[in-house]
Amino acid sequence: MLKVLLTLLLFMGQAHAVGTNDIVGSWYSSLRTLNNGTETIEKEYVTFHANNTFMLVLLVSLKKDLSYVKDLRIEVSGNWEAKGNALIYTINSVNVPSVKEVYQISKQSLDNLAENFKYKWVSNKIHIYKIISFEPKKLSVRSERGRTTDYKRQY
Numbered sequence: 001m002l003k004v005l006l007t008l009l010l011f012m013g014q015a016h017a018v019g020t021n022d023i024v025g026s027w028y029s030s031l032r033t034l035n036n037g038t039e040t041i042e043k044e045y046v047t048f049h050a051n052n053t054f055m056l057v058l059l060v061s062l063k064k065d066l067s068y069v070k071d072l073r074i075e076v077s078g079n080w081e082a083k084g085n086a087l088i089y090t091i092n093s094v095n096v097p098s099v100k101e102v103y104q105i106s107k108q109s110l111d112n113l114a115e116n117f118k119y120k121w122v123s124n125k126i127h128i129y130k131i132i133s134f135e136p137k138k139l140s141v142r143s144e145r146g147r148t149t150d151y152k153r154q155y
Helices: 002-013 106-124
Strands: 023-033 038-048 053-064 065-081 088-102 124-134 138-142 148-154
Touching: 038 148, 053 106, 065 106, 088 106
Parallel strands: none
Antiparallel strands: 023 038, 023 148, 038 053, 053 065, 065 088, 088 124, 124 138, 138 148
């Protein structure tokens, strides 16, 4: 009876196990939030390569009244690994190379915004995500902070 229970628990723990080959490819997610009149849109494009490297591009847009920032670009690269129901990123570099458009935002505010988004990746070199669900064209993960991200596969 104990063996059956342990086998069942092991199977349940591996229910979302995803292999490396399943993850390889390009994925996209988008998140829109509204906080105190400021609309934030985060578009995330991540490509997992077969050699276990990845490239993530985050485009952040903010708008409040007439002021806005459009497509602040954050580039994150490193190595990745899928283990059971975990997706692990090891960060090698983070760059903030450009912004597409800015209106009525000071240079200092733009720099602070860029540093804030960059800090999320630089402050912790290892990010672990729990794979909540996986389908060939959909991937849902939850970060250590409890934030759920839903990705769609790009072709």
